Amino acid sequence: MDAPLACARAVTKRFAAAGPPALDAVDIEIAPGRMTGLVGPDGAGKTTLIRLLTGLLVPDRGTVEVGGVPATAQDRSVIGYMPQRFGLYEDLSVIENLSLYADLRGLPPAERPENFRRLLGFTDLERFRTRLAGRLSGGMKQKLGLACALVRTPKLLLLDEPGVGVDPISRRELWKMVRDLAGEGIGVLWSTAYLDEAERCDTVFLLNGGRLLHAGPPAELTQRMDGRVFRVYAGGTGRREVLERALNLSEVSDGTIQGASLRLVTRTQGAAPTVDALQVPAGTRIAPTAPRFEDAFVDILGGGPPGTSTLAQRYRTIPQSGEPAIIASGLTRRFGDFTAASNISFSVGRGQIFGLLGPNGAGKSTTFKMLCGLLTPTSGNGQVAGFDLRSGRAECRQSLGYMAQKFSLYGDLSVRQNLNFYAGIYGLAGGVQREAIGRVVDIFHLQSYLDTNSGTMPLGFKQRLALACAVMHQPPVLFLDEPTSGVDPIVRREFWTHINGLVERGVTVLVTTHFMDEAEYCDRIGLIYRAEQIAAGTPDELKQAAAAQAGLKDPTLEDAFIALIEESDRKREAA
Amino acid sequence: MSATTFSWQRFRAMLVKESLQILRDPSTFLIAFVLPMILLFLFGYAISLDPTHIRIGIALEDSGAPALSLANSFERSRWFQVTGRRSVATLEDELTAGRIRGIVVIPADFSRRFRTTGEVAQIQVITDGALPNTAAFVAGYAEGVRASWQAAQLPQAALPVALAHRYWFNPELASRYFLIPGSIAIVMTMIGSLLTALVVAREWERGTMEAIMATPIGMPEFLATKVLPYFLLGLGSMALCTLLAIFLFGVPFRGSALGITALAAAFLVPSLGQGLLVSAVTKNQFVASQVALLSAFLPAMMLSGFLFEISSMPRWIQALSYVVPARYLIPPLQSVFLAGDLWGMFARNIAVLLGFGAVFFTIAIAATRRRIA
Numbered sequence: 001m002d003a004p005l006a007c008a009r010a011v012t013k014r015f016a017a018a019g020p021p022a023l024d025a026v027d028i029e030i031a032p033g034r035m036t037g038l039v040g041p042d043g044a045g046k047t048t049l050i051r052l053l054t055g056l057l058v059p060d061r062g063t064v065e066v067g068g069v070p071a072t073a074q075d076r077s078v079i080g081y082m083p084q085r086f087g088l089y090e091d092l093s094v095i096e097n098l099s100l101y102a103d104l105r106g107l108p109p110a111e112r113p114e115n116f117r118r119l120l121g122f123t124d125l126e127r128f129r130t131r132l133a134g135r136l137s138g139g140m141k142q143k144l145g146l147a148c149a150l151v152r153t154p155k156l157l158l159l160d161e162p163g164v165g166v167d168p169i170s171r172r173e174l175w176k177m178v179r180d181l182a183g184e185g186i187g188v189l190w191s192t193a194y195l196d197e198a199e200r201c202d203t204v205f206l207l208n209g210g211r212l213l214h215a216g217p218p219a220e221l222t223q224r225m226d227g228r229v230f231r232v233y234a235g236g237t238g239r240r241e242v243l244e245r246a247l248n249l250s251e252v253s254d255g256t257i258q259g260a261s262l263r264l265v266t267r268t269q270g271a272a273p274t275v276d277a278l279q280v281p282a283g284t285r286i287a288p289t290a291p292r293f294e295d296a297f298v299d300i301l302g303g304g305p306p307g308t309s310t311l312a313q314r315y316r317t318i319p320q321s322g323e324p325a326i327i328a329s330g331l332t333r334r335f336g337d338f339t340a341a342s343n344i345s346f347s348v349g350r351g352q353i354f355g356l357l358g359p360n361g362a363g364k365s366t367t368f369k370m371l372c373g374l375l376t377p378t379s380g381n382g383q384v385a386g387f388d389l390r391s392g393r394a395e396c397r398q399s400l401g402y403m404a405q406k407f408s409l410y411g412d413l414s415v416r417q418n419l420n421f422y423a424g425i426y427g428l429a430g431g432v433q434r435e436a437i438g439r440v441v442d443i444f445h446l447q448s449y450l451d452t453n454s455g456t457m458p459l460g461f462k463q464r465l466a467l468a469c470a471v472m473h474q475p476p477v478l479f480l481d482e483p484t485s486g487v488d489p490i491v492r493r494e495f496w497t498h499i500n501g502l503v504e505r506g507v508t509v510l511v512t513t514h515f516m517d518e519a520e521y522c523d524r525i526g527l528i529y530r531a532e533q534i535a536a537g538t539p540d541e542l543k544q545a546a547a548a549q550a551g552l553k554d555p556t557l558e559d560a561f562i563a564l565i566e567e568s569d570r571k572r573e574a575a
Numbered sequence: 576m577s578a579t580t581f582s583w584q585r586f587r588a589m590l591v592k593e594s595l596q597i598l599r600d601p602s603t604f605l606i607a608f609v610l611p612m613i614l615l616f617l618f619g620y621a622i623s624l625d626p627t628h629i630r631i632g633i634a635l636e637d638s639g640a641p642a643l644s645l646a647n648s649f650e651r652s653r654w655f656q657v658t659g660r661r662s663v664a665t666l667e668d669e670l671t672a673g674r675i676r677g678i679v680v681i682p683a684d685f686s687r688r689f690r691t692t693g694e695v696a697q698i699q700v701i702t703d704g705a706l707p708n709t710a711a712f713v714a715g716y717a718e719g720v721r722a723s724w725q726a727a728q729l730p731q732a733a734l735p736v737a738l739a740h741r742y743w744f745n746p747e748l749a750s751r752y753f754l755i756p757g758s759i760a761i762v763m764t765m766i767g768s769l770l771t772a773l774v775v776a777r778e779w780e781r782g783t784m785e786a787i788m789a790t791p792i793g794m795p796e797f798l799a800t801k802v803l804p805y806f807l808l809g810l811g812s813m814a815l816c817t818l819l820a821i822f823l824f825g826v827p828f829r830g831s832a833l834g835i836t837a838l839a840a841a842f843l844v845p846s847l848g849q850g851l852l853v854s855a856v857t858k859n860q861f862v863a864s865q866v867a868l869l870s871a872f873l874p875a876m877m878l879s880g881f882l883f884e885i886s887s888m889p890r891w892i893q894a895l896s897y898v899v900p901a902r903y904l905i906p907p908l909q910s911v912f913l914a915g916d917l918w919g920m921f922a923r924n925i926a927v928l929l930g931f932g933a934v935f936f937t938i939a940i941a942a943t944r945r946r947i948a
Contacts, residue, residue, distance in 0.1 A: 051785075051947050054788075054789045055789075055945070056785065056788055056789065056945065056946060056947045057946065057947050058946070072945075075791075076789060076790055076791040077790075077791050079789065081785075081786065081789040082786075083782055083785045083786055083789075084782070085781070085782030085785075086782070086786075087782060087783050087785060087786020087787070088783070088786075089592065089596065089781075089783055090781070091595070091596050091599045091600065092592065092595060092596070096592070096595060099588065100588050100589075100591075100592050101786075101790065102588075103584050103585055103587070103588030103589075104585050104588060104589070104787070104790040104791065104792050105790055105791065106582065106584060106585070106791060148786070
């Protein structure tokens with residue numbers, strides 16, 4: 001292996017003297033020509049490490065070197081850095097942003113036309129040269145951010161979570177571009193919370209809570225899981241109950257739902273869970289399957305949570321009926337002459353999970369907001385828990401629990417104050433309120449944080465608090481808007497254990513997400529693209545449709561997502 | 576920090592960027608050109624510190640010729656609007672109700688005393704102490720009316736010395752003449768401190784600061800590109816205000832274009848420095864604008880001698896006013912309009928302003944380090 005372009009040795013960084021360190025004696029190396037992954041959940045220390053490498057932070061202990069000199073004294077014209085928020089000037093056009101960074105990095109004017117042509121070509125931004133950066137979509141902003149970081153070909157490229165909040169298509173395109181650059185000899189550090197991206201890196205540094213858990217090729221870690229991963233083809237309806245039972249078995253360390261089947265990880269090699277232990281019908285197919293990086297990641301963190309949700313156990317049973325819990329019929333919303341959602345129709349039966357998927361700006365949020373009663377539809381109508389969206393808005397909202405993206409809690413109120421506030425706005429008072437708050441505090445282990453400002457809690461607890469606030473009044477319908485964005489896989493599993501449990505109690509769930517493994521938990525999915533619903537069905541049906549259309553063999557849900565959208569583009573062009 | 580040498584390429588690129596942002600941001604223009612006009616119109620038309628036609632009542636308790644003549648003088652005066660001659664008791668009610676601002680009582684023995692040599696013919700002036708300024712005006716002008724009436728009544732020989740007031744530089748005593756040059760100082764404070772307070776904070780807030788810091792640009796270079804466009808904008812706005820003052824409000828302009836430009840340029844140095852410092856320290860646009868308002872705008876308004884005379888303030892507030900840069904701009908600015916170029920005075924004030932500027936810039940540069948936390 002070549003000499004490293006950059007390295008950190010035994011680096012420790014603390015932001016608060018009392019708290020735990022953001023980085024604790026971490027070593028990493030970035031080699032030229034390779035994709036180096038920096039992987040870990042939110043708060044693991046990824047951004048801190050990257051900022052140390054840019055020289056914008058100084059370590060408390062240890063050394064950080066770039067190009068053989070301390071990071072603070074490095075030659076900044078040969079590093080490319082894309083911060084989480086891309087660093088673009090939104091009131092400058094695409095070409096003005098590029099020119100600015102070209103000059104700042106000292107690109108010789110003679111090389112400029114050729115470089116710009118190449119960068120605009122491979123980011124496909126040539127058409128948008130004069131468009132203001134603020135008017136670009138999320139995916140395009142990200143590509144422009146990358147182009148700005150690459151405007152003078154760097155030796156070292158640092159990318160801080162380039163995939164966050166971006167749909168799978170843009171994510172995949174970006175990956176391909178950067179991969180090609182690494183092929184040309186640039187050293188790339190790609191930080192991510194997506195474990196499927198980590199899996200494709202040449203080398204991975206796995207961070208958790210400021211500590212380095214693993215360094216080396218991802219396959220090394222994944223190999224440890226050989227013979228411990230099984231698919232259980234349990235069939236659609238009972239799969240949530242089977243998962244609950246499986247996760248409560250001592251020999252099963254982790255499990256998730258994959259469409260109609262389950263994916264289980266055992267503690268020991270080769271010992272497949274038996275039909276008896278899982279209490280599934282004899283003859284249910286249980287087959288070993290290839291391990292993935294995420295299996296190894298969860299395993300190294302000590303396995304997933306147990307399968308029974310205490311929240312669900314203490315939740316009321318929602319009375320069932322044949323009536324759908326959520327109906328959207330021809331929901332359309334226009335803003336001026338722009339149609340944000342066009343003729344969206346679906347219905348969700350009681351005790352089902354329905355997922356809304358789609359690229360950024362496709363119209364998911366608009367549809368979601370119309371169903372919450374936050375936006376009035378231009379035409380069409382809908383029902384939530386039997387109440388009409390137009391005539392029964394207040395009742396609609398009272399009968400749903402809403403968990404917003406980014407935890408819309410009051411960060412400077414304590415946990416107790418947040419709980420009191422949400423109990424109050426959902427109309428719980430007196431003894432009922434005390435009982436409801438006591439219940440969720442108990443279930444989500446919030447006792448020790450009751451008087452802490454919720455903004456300062458670890459992300460996992462914020463997430464629990466957000467769910468607690470949404471379910472305190474025991475609503476029959478739950479709306480989840482990208483509920484687990486940024487949280488680590490363990491917390492995400494715990495979250496879905498609760499949701500699965502609630503669904504078994506008869507709660508109906510509507511969820512939007514960018515995470516394909518979350519989409520796998522859905523009973524049905526509606527794929528929204530360019531304001532229209534272009535496909536609907538169970539996760540397995542979507543995969544089959546994509547397999548048939550694009551000729552893919554055993555596609556993942558992400559493959560299906562991309563294939564269906566590309567197909568829609570082809571039809572649009574043909575028309 | 577790496578020792579970065581100055582690069583013309585980087586400097587020009589940042590200047591272009593900053594200028595484009597200014598041109599595309601309507602709020603910059605609002606603050607630089609529309610707001611100054613609103614302020615000038617306010618100070619030019621709406622706010623006036625000159626009292627005219629103050630409503631008073633006269634209680635005429637004497638019916639002699641001198642008393643009637645004096646009452647007539649009050650009625651003819653341009654300062655007063657006499658609402659009628661009534662008894663003291665009725666007028667007191669009107670004063671309490673706020674319908675009049677003062678009562679002039681011409682007592683029953685006025686004419687007799689006036690005619691008797693060696694006696695002083697007194698009048699009584701009752702004013703509304705709840706409005707001290709107006710009360711002082713009423714008392715002062717009433718005395719003036721009485722004095723000029725008396726002068727007209729007596730043969731010249733009887734008055735050995737006649738006092739003649741002559742107000743230099745502002746013979747009409749129009750408050751607009753000193754308010755408008757003063758408000759130009761306020762406008763400059765606003766552009767210098769308020770606009771620049773937002774610029775660095777904005778880079779932090781939008782996450783562009785991090786990307787910029789990761790490029791080779793040096794921090795002093797970065798700050799210089801932030802200051803230069805706003806310096807020009809400030810001068811432009813000053814020119815607009817001056818033209819409006821001269822041609823729209825008819826404020827005399829006895830100095831030179833060079834004089835006012837030199838003053839404005841010198842004042843912009845501490846003003847921009849202060850804004851930059853606020854911005855670099857707060858890193859947040861909302862906080863920055865609040866701090867700029869409190870530390871630059873309000874002192875310039877209250878403690879610079881623009882609205883309130885410094886010499887009549889409590890001593891410790893007077894002491895405080897020495898660290899308000901606007902204090903050193905307003906007197907020379909008023910001079911350049913009303914008196915002419917007084918280079919000796921200008922030079923002293925310019926030197927003080929540049930000194931303030933040097934302090935602010937030094938701290939701002941020290942505070943803008945290539946570090947995130």
